[in-house]
Amino acid sequence: MTASDTSLRIGDEVMFRGVTYRLTGLDGDIALLAVAGESPVVIKLGALFADSSFKVTSARPAERRKLTGQSMLFDSLPPDVQQKTRRLESHITEILDGLPCDATPGQMPNPAYSVRLSLRQRELAKLSELREQGEAVSISSLQRLRLAYEKQGILGLVDQRLIRQTRITGQTDQRVVDTVLSVLEANTGQTSGTMDRLIRQVRKQLDAEHGPGAVPLPSRATLHRLMGRLAEGRHATGSARTRRTLAQQPAGPFGSVYPVRPGELMQIDSTPLDVAVELDDGVIGRVELTAMVDIATRSIPAAVIRPTTKAADAALLLARCVTPELMRPGWARAASMAASALPYRSMKSIDERLAAAAAKPVIMPETIVCDHGKAYLSHAFRNACRSLGVSLQPAHPDTPTDKPVIERTLQSIGTLFAQYVTGYLGSSVERRGRNAQNQAVFSLLEIQDLLDEWIITAWQNRPHEGLRDPFTPSRVLTPNEKYAALLSVSGYVPVPLEAEQYLELLPAETRVINSYGVKIRHRVYDCEDLNPYRGQKSGMKLLRDLWEVRYDTYDASCVWVRNHHDGGWITAYWRQLNATRQPFGEDIWERGRQIASGRGTASPSEQEITQAVDQLLDKASPSPGKRRPGHAKTRRIVARNAAATAARRSRPTDSTGPEPDHVLEAETEPRETAGHLAEVIPLKVYNPQERADEWW
Incomplete structure (x- = not known):
């Protein structure tokens, strides 16, 4: 035991030149050391500490005698008890040190309590003094109080019944x-x-x-x-x-990771948005919010609203993270990156896409933490992360503390944004107002636009408690300010997406290139570029000699076949493309197949399914001044398809090969079938330079 963690006090045992002494008195810098059967030793403290044989053998830590202000328990006692205890403390300290604890500077000690006297003599003198003052105290009680004060501090002088700690279970068995x-x-x-x-x-x-x-x-x-x-x-x-x-909370302390650059650690999750949305022709439904948050800056680089979250939606979030958000009509100038706290000029000199961008950070993810949702563990999302060099880290099952930031962020969106939107349903049924769902006036696209604007204008400029400056803790930074501060250290590297990277974000399947083309979900896709590969094997042993095919779950008009022989991609178009008036996705096609199967056809043909889908779209399409009847499930599926189709950005196509003749003709001169005008969505040619200036 060293002098750094103890203090030399009266009553301590010390080793000095091979003999064990007890410190019996202190007079200035003079120490009195006593041992049984011998005369006391008087020595200066400086000489005692300098001697190499000196050693403290039984010292008590200095903090054992607690100060009054160090115990909130003592401060909670009644005032009369505190006053009595402090008076008693003054008597005890006078016995121990020769002076009471409340002695004034320069006060001389009472000769009856001189440290030259033994502890027994000082106790007897204090006993006589107390009895003269009318306090009946025995020598054993005085010694007990002295020992309790040395062990517990001032709380040792308090009636223990007042501060006794009781079991929360009482006397229960x-x-x-x-x-x-x-x-x-x-x-x-x-x-x-x-x-x-x-x-x-x-x-x-x-x-x-x-x-x-x-x-x-x-x-x-x-x-x-x-x-x-x-x-x-x-x-x-x-x-x-x-x-x-x-x-589900861990028993030990929560682990913490402190990223030091944007994108080093990000979290993604989905939650129902507590807002009723008018999906289609008055169909009211709930939607899901999927968002990604950057831990270092607390920025939300991407957030999408869908009726249900699919793997393609989660994968496209990655593209929105690395793509600037362009200013939209009606947005205030304050929402632009040029008017924000972001280093606009230095970033624009590197990335020209930021010329008309909104004040949303462009962040390239390095590591993404997700839960075990089907959308995040799907092959489409994993392949998207792998293609962009992103490390995907699934959290432990049923452990929300592994991704607490995104959990709290989604709650904040509900309290800071959703509750102010017309049609707010509340977080539970007991919080829901009367006929709240009937107040829904916004469509899915309008809600998405409102959310994008709110993130840019409100969230990114709102001080966040998790972004306090470590050197000035009283200052709270905004996500944009934190991003600007970290950008000066980590730097900014633009990541424009090319056609190859875009297609890697889409879900994939393996198929055979038959004589009639490629068949996916009972749909046949074909084009002239597939001629050299019909009936041929891909040569990829890991794919069992099948061909990799990418498709868009929200648009069934075409698929992309990877050319394993000559490289690149081949765009194959649906053979029934001109038979329907608008594109539709997997949900619409699957619903049409169910309708056709319900009519008694065990295995409906592609044409029968197409006709069922066309009738389905007719039944669910809105008519001026008339609300069409129909099954609620059917209307929701149609609404989801319509919202996804309207929100879909332009997609890449094979720029090396021409589009089919029937598609080109349909673009320039639509033909009439059965008295109806067949509308075909144009399939644009992919331009990487033009693509870099677009937002997702």
Whole structure:
């Protein structure tokens, strides 16, 4: 034990020149060392500490004698008890040190308490003084108070009944306590009930383990108090979801990762948006919000709203992260990057795409943490991350603390944005107003536009508690300010997406190139560029000699076949493209197949499915001044298809090969079939330079 963690005080044992002494007095810089059977040794403290044989053998830490201000427990005592205790402390310290603790500077010690006297003599002198003052104190009580003060500080002088710590379980049998804890643990995954149900389970478990009536139970009121104390913070009778969430928290301290550059660590998740949206022709439905947040800057580089989140939606979030958001008509100038805290000039000199960009950071993800949702563990999302060099880190199952930032961010979007939108439904049924769903006036595209504008104008410029400056903790930074600060250290590298990278974001399947083309989901795709490869093997052993095919889940008009022989991609168009008036995705096609199968056709042909889809679109399409009837599921599917089709950006095509003649003719001169004008969506030629100036 060294002098750095102890202090030399009266009563300590020290080793000096091979003899063990007890420090019996201190007079200035003079120390009195006594040993049984010998005369006391008087020596200066400087000489004592300088001697190489000096060693403290039984010292008490200096903090053992606690100061009054260090105990909030003492400050909580009644004023009269504090006053009595401080007066008693003054007497005890005078015995120990020769001067009371409240002595004035320069005050001379009372000769009766000189440290040259033994501790016994000083105690007897204090006993006589107290008796003269009318306080009946025995020598044993005085010694007990002195020892308690040396051990506990000023709290040792307080009546222990006032500061006694009691068990939260009181005098309840420990077997009852253990059973209550066991029942509360089993209640984590059960449906919430009342306290009486839990008490009944406790009685049954006690009888089953120890025999009927073997363990006496306290009264019902005592059991209620016991259950309330042990269930503190467990939500035993409250929200089941909250109870499960609390049970999933790790027992130890939460781990923390502190990224130092934008994109080093990002988190992604989806949640239902508490807003009723008018999907199509008055069809009211709930939508899902999928967002990605950057941990270093708390920025939201991408967020999309869809009726349901699919792998393609999650994959396209990556493209939106690395692509600038362009200013839109109606947005305030303050929302532009040129008027924001972002280093616009230096970034624009590197990336010309930022010329008319909004104040949203462009972030290239390095590591993304996600949960075990189907959209994030799909091959499409994994391949998208792999193609962009992004490391995907799935969180532990049922452990929301692995991605707390995105969880809290999605909650913040609900409180800071969703609750101010017309048609807000509340976070639960008990918070929902009357006929709240009937107040929905925004379409899916309008809600998406409002969310994009809110993220740029509000979220990115709102001070965030998680972005405090470490050198000036009182200052709270905004996501844009934090991004600008970290950008000066990490730098900015633009990542424009090319056709190859875009196609890597789409879901993929393996198929055979038959004589009639490629068949996916009962649809046949064909073009002249497939002629040299019909019936041929791809040569890719890992793909079992099949051909890799990429497709857009929201547009069934074409697919892209990877040319494993000569490189590049081949764009194959749907053979029934001119038979329908508008493009549709997988949901519409699958619903049409179900309708056709329900008519008695075991295996409907492609043409029959196409006709069913066309009738489906006719039935669900809005008519002026008339609300069309139909199945709610059908209307929701049509609305999802319409919203996805309208929101879809231009896609890349094979720039090396011409488009089919029938498609070109349909673009320039649509033909009439059965008295109706067949509308065909133009298929644009991919231009990388033009693509770099677009937003996703």
